[in-house]
Amino acid sequence: MTTPAISPTIPRPVVDRRIRRQRVRQRLGRDEILRRALFVLMGVWLYLFLIYPLFRLLIRSLQNKEGAFVGLANYAAYFSSATTSASLRHSLNISILSMVITVSLAFIYAYGLTRMTLPGKRFFRIVAMLPIFVPSLVQALAFIYMFGNNGLFTRIFGLNIGLYGPVGIVMSEVFYAFPHALIILMTALALADARLYEAAESLGASGLRIFFTVTLPAIKYGLMSAAFVVFTLAITDFGAPKVVGGNYDVLATDIYNKVIGQQNFEMGATISTLLLVPAMIAFILDRLVQRRQVAQITAEVKPLAPRKYHPLVQGTVLTFCILIVIFILSIYGIVIVGAFTKYWPYDLSLTLKNFKTFYVAGAQHKSGALHVLGNSIQMATGTAIFGTAIVFISAYLIEKGRGLRWVRSVLYLLSIMPLSIPGMVLGLAYVFTFNDPSSPLNRLYGTMAILVISTIFHYYTVPFLTATTALKQLDPEFEAIGESLNVPFYRTFWRVTVPMTLPAIISIAMYFFLNAMVTLSAIVFLFVPGRELASLAVMLLDDAGESAQAMAMSLLILVTGLAARGFFYLLTRGVERRTQAWTQG
Amino acid sequence: MERSKGTSPEPYLRIIGVTKTFGNLVAVDDFSLDVMEGEFICLLGPSGCGKTTLLRIIAGLEEPNTGKIYQAGREITHLPPRERDFGIVFQSYALFPNLTAAQNIAYGLQSRKLPKEQIAKRVAELLEMVGLPDVGHKYPSQLSGGQQQRIALARALATSPGLLLLDEPLSALDARVRVSLRLEIKRLQRRVGVTTIFVTHDQEEALVMADRIVVMRAGRIEQVGTPEEIYRHPATPFVADFVGVMNFLPGYAGPTPNRVRCGSLEFQCANPHDLAPDTPVMLTIRPEDIRLGVDDLSAPNTTTTRVEEIEFLGSFYRLMLRLDALGDTTRLVAEVSSNRMRDLKIEYKSTLSIHLPPSLLHVYPAEMSGIEARA
Numbered sequence: 031m032t033t034p035a036i037s038p039t040i041p042r043p044v045v046d047r048r049i050r051r052q053r054v055r056q057r058l059g060r061d062e063i064l065r066r067a068l069f070v071l072m073g074v075w076l077y078l079f080l081i082y083p084l085f086r087l088l089i090r091s092l093q094n095k096e097g098a099f100v101g102l103a104n105y106a107a108y109f110s111s112a113t114t115s116a117s118l119r120h121s122l123n124i125s126i127l128s129m130v131i132t133v134s135l136a137f138i139y140a141y142g143l144t145r146m147t148l149p150g151k152r153f154f155r156i157v158a159m160l161p162i163f164v165p166s167l168v169q170a171l172a173f174i175y176m177f178g179n180n181g182l183f184t185r186i187f188g189l190n191i192g193l194y195g196p197v198g199i200v201m202s203e204v205f206y207a208f209p210h211a212l213i214i215l216m217t218a219l220a221l222a223d224a225r226l227y228e229a230a231e232s233l234g235a236s237g238l239r240i241f242f243t244v245t246l247p248a249i250k251y252g253l254m255s256a257a258f259v260v261f262t263l264a265i266t267d268f269g270a271p272k273v274v275g276g277n278y279d280v281l282a283t284d285i286y287n288k289v290i291g292q293q294n295f296e297m298g299a300t301i302s303t304l305l306l307v308p309a310m311i312a313f314i315l316d317r318l319v320q321r322r323q324v325a326q327i328t329a330e331v332k333p334l335a336p337r338k339y340h341p342l343v344q345g346t347v348l349t350f351c352i353l354i355v356i357f358i359l360s361i362y363g364i365v366i367v368g369a370f371t372k373y374w375p376y377d378l379s380l381t382l383k384n385f386k387t388f389y390v391a392g393a394q395h396k397s398g399a400l401h402v403l404g405n406s407i408q409m410a411t412g413t414a415i416f417g418t419a420i421v422f423i424s425a426y427l428i429e430k431g432r433g434l435r436w437v438r439s440v441l442y443l444l445s446i447m448p449l450s451i452p453g454m455v456l457g458l459a460y461v462f463t464f465n466d467p468s469s470p471l472n473r474l475y476g477t478m479a480i481l482v483i484s485t486i487f488h489y490y491t492v493p494f495l496t497a498t499t500a501l502k503q504l505d506p507e508f509e510a511i512g513e514s515l516n517v518p519f520y521r522t523f524w525r526v527t528v529p530m531t532l533p534a535i536i537s538i539a540m541y542f543f544l545n546a547m548v549t550l551s552a553i554v555f556l557f558v559p560g561r562e563l564a565s566l567a568v569m570l571l572d573d574a575g576e577s578a579q580a581m582a583m584s585l586l587i588l589v590t591g592l593a594a595r596g597f598f599y600l601l602t603r604g605v606e607r608r609t610q611a612w613t614q615g
Numbered sequence: 616m617e618r619s620k621g622t623s624p625e626p627y628l629r630i631i632g633v634t635k636t637f638g639n640l641v642a643v644d645d646f647s648l649d650v651m652e653g654e655f656i657c658l659l660g661p662s663g664c665g666k667t668t669l670l671r672i673i674a675g676l677e678e679p680n681t682g683k684i685y686q687a688g689r690e691i692t693h694l695p696p697r698e699r700d701f702g703i704v705f706q707s708y709a710l711f712p713n714l715t716a717a718q719n720i721a722y723g724l725q726s727r728k729l730p731k732e733q734i735a736k737r738v739a740e741l742l743e744m745v746g747l748p749d750v751g752h753k754y755p756s757q758l759s760g761g762q763q764q765r766i767a768l769a770r771a772l773a774t775s776p777g778l779l780l781l782d783e784p785l786s787a788l789d790a791r792v793r794v795s796l797r798l799e800i801k802r803l804q805r806r807v808g809v810t811t812i813f814v815t816h817d818q819e820e821a822l823v824m825a826d827r828i829v830v831m832r833a834g835r836i837e838q839v840g841t842p843e844e845i846y847r848h849p850a851t852p853f854v855a856d857f858v859g860v861m862n863f864l865p866g867y868a869g870p871t872p873n874r875v876r877c878g879s880l881e882f883q884c885a886n887p888h889d890l891a892p893d894t895p896v897m898l899t900i901r902p903e904d905i906r907l908g909v910d911d912l913s914a915p916n917t918t919t920t921r922v923e924e925i926e927f928l929g930s931f932y933r934l935m936l937r938l939d940a941l942g943d944t945t946r947l948v949a950e951v952s953s954n955r956m957r958d959l960k961i962e963y964k965s966t967l968s969i970h971l972p973p974s975l976l977h978v979y980p981a982e983m984s985g986i987e988a989r990a
Binding site: 040041042043044045046049050051052053054055056057058059060061062432433505507508510511512513514515516517518521525526529530609611612613 | 626629630631632634645647648649651674675676678679680681682683692693694695696697698701702703705707709711712713714722723726727754755756757770771773774776780827836839
């Protein structure tokens with residue numbers, strides 16, 4: 031036992047009554063002042079490009095053409111007859127149907143890939159991810175080449191499936207949303223706890239009974255989450271209904287027609303607000319479900335190894351997966367063939383012409399498809415760089431800040447909100463905000479900057495959550511250590527936080543880049559002639575009947591997307607190799 | 616030793632009336648303490664007693680509601696962490712995984728704009744000091760838990776802070792490493808002479824390392840004292856129960872201040888209590904203080920018991936003794952060396968005479984103990 035070095039009877043200090051009353055406020059250090067300034071900046075940024083535009087949109091929906099307040103008259107007009115309110119019904123029908131079909135197909139596919147011993151799993155997984163790399167309207171275009179009135183399938187089998195309208199839209203949405211649902215379901219299925227299955231088997235439960243009592247309950251949140259995601263993607267999509275929708279109006283195309291076709295901005299704003307409602311509901315439900323799912327997977331689990339099923343089951347699922355892969359590949363095959371063909375399906379001779387001449391909105395651009403692609407790459411690069419920086423720094427300040435709890439939770443809520451805002455709605459809201467000559471923000475209108483900003487906000491939430499998750503995995507005391515050593519927080523951020531989360535940062539940049547390459551809905555209202563983006567050009571070319579050139583453009587988007595994916599893959603590998611020394615156990 | 620201890624009447628760290636609430640929860644409740652320069656203080660208490668919150672308040676990582684804190688004569692209550700003078704080590708080590716051990720130690724030195732050679736020299740010195748001169752180039756993931764914690768300690772000491780704060784630094788380590796590291800930390804602290812506040816819930820750690828222990832409970836100080844004082848003269852039943860093992864015998868205050876009645880027995884205690892006769896009390900004694908196998912059964916504080924359980928713990932045995940006079944729910948725990956065990960021929964169910972030395976008995980009023988007498 032230690033010998034006491036100090037006299038043991040050190041009296042405790044006496045507490046003055048004033049001390050008990052005086053509330054302590056820590057003085058703001060230089061770090062804290064900078065931190066708060068950044069919070070203010072973040073607040074201004076979120077207000078200016080998110081809250082205020084949405085507010086303008088909402089106000090516009092309560093005004094008539096002249097800008098006078100008319101209350102809910104526009105909404106009343108929309109719901110006045112079955113014809114005027116058809117788009118809402120259509121949207122809901124399409125989205126629910128797409129949701130059911132997509133989740134069913136993706137579930138079987140995901141089950142085969144995670145729980146069964148199928149050959150070529152890697153190949154199946156990669157092919158299923160392809161739809162992420164092209165705008166939704168490209169698959170719709172390919173469907174026209176395949177199943178349209180003069181489509182390949184239609185001519186060979188003499189069978190017209192009546193593509194234009196709900197059939198085509200649902201097909202496109204299913205195709206487009208399939209990889210999104212697949213990722214969620216595969217994650218959910220991969221988290222199974224083998225011990226539960228061992229227990230069920232030892233108790234003599236049949237395979238079917240195990241499926242209903244163990245498998246389904248374990249993935250129910252995954253299923254719900256996948257359903258919400260598909261629903262949201264389908265109801266907010268503009269590209270596919272624009273191309274194959276025919277006269278079947280959905281909310282997104284209705285907004286477009288009202289605004290671009292009829293210059294009826296107040297009705298556009300009204301329908302936008304209506305579109306916001308189901309998207310918001312799906313978003314809120316998804317957040318609630320995900321919170322439960324996180325709670326569920328904290329326990330330690332023993333992973334379940336894939337197993338061999340009855341040959342009949344095994345064979346059926348394998349055939350199913352092969353059919354899906356063939357379908358996906360043939361759609362992209364059509365895009366490739368279409369891009370190099372003179373006039374599908376009448377003149378199938380090969381040509382490079384589709385890449386060279388280029389018509390947009392009736393005017394010929396001498397520079398050709400590559401120029402438009404260049405615009406897109408420029409926009410996507412800007413989105414990736416600025417988006418990643420802004421989102422990551424915001425997530426850092428919110429996650430790693432001390433105090434200001436209230437401010438931080440408000441900023442957090444605002445940062446995850448953009449997921450619930452459809453691109454069309456955001457785009458139109460930006461029109462009201464930035465195409466207003468009386469506003470000082472008007473200078474942004476028609477610039478590349480506004481395209482970049484709108485795209486950043488359109489895709490804000492997922493990167494923000496990725497960054498937050500990555501930051502949560504770092505030791506919460508890094509910042510405290512830095513402060514105790516009198517090192518400014520931005521230095522610790524740069525020397526420790528950023529290097530530690532580099533893989534997440536790269537994946538955020540990739541997410542921004544790939545989405546910026548394929549986005550259409552937010553920018554359809556914001557582009558100005560001469561600054562067309564590739565996905566928009568596909569739409570305009572299709573509108574102009576230049577489907578061969580649209581195909582050429584689509585192919586360029588696909589190739590750029592795949593190249594970017596490869597680039598980011600190599601980047602991640604490089605980072606992983608460099609960081610091997612710290613991560614080895 | 617570099618400093619003169621105990622001569623200066625001015626405390627190095629003075630904490631006055633610090634209170635901190637989280638919503639309705641009072642984490643730290645009107646806490647006051649003076650810490651002398653070079654002292655090694657342990658904040659000891661169960662989880663949730665507010666000891667870590669207090670440490671974070673001293674560091675400036677939490678803002679107290681009220682109170683004042685002075686360090687080296689300067690009020691630091693309002694200062695942000697960066698303007699305070701402390702080094703800190705956390706349970707998780709919080710070493711930067713992407714920096715080598717040497718870079719971790721140099722982290723705080725680099726921002727002082729010292730010349731490179733000087734930093735390198737200081738880093739080598741610190742690596743030497745924590746006994747790891749050859750691991751400078753290694754990343755934390757390549758070091759064992761004990762090594763990581765020593766690097767974390769070196770990093771905290773690199774800038775020669777006036778105050779070292781340790782937040783359960785040994786809890787994440789293996790038992791064996793923990794025992795060796797606690798001695799090493801103590802030795803290092805003596806050598807450097809830095810005033811140290813160590814937070815722990817492990818009473819053994821506190822007893823071994825501290826100059827003074829502050830036992831905390833529900834945000835308040837239960838007792839402050841040297842390890843011996845805390846162990847020998849626990850101020851409250853809570854301290855008695857939390858530090859070491861303690862027997863609690865329910866009873867009533869006797870007719871004189873030196874007598875306590877337990878069941879049909881009457882005990883004498885050397886330390887008089889000032890309780891009115893028949894006040895419910897708790898009589899306490901440490902297991903190792905019970906004398907076993909006494910011959911004179913007529914002597915005061917002596918009685919017979921039956922051995923109900925025998926636990927073999929290597930160098931000693933722990934016995935569970937039943938006293939018929941105390942009823943069915945009360946048992947006494949006694950400890951006895953292997954030699955004595957053989958000499959007394961103690962066996963399961965055998966009868967054993969015991970003596971409770973009056974000077975080692977403590978009496979507390981029963982309502983003061985939040986704890987129930989253990990069966």
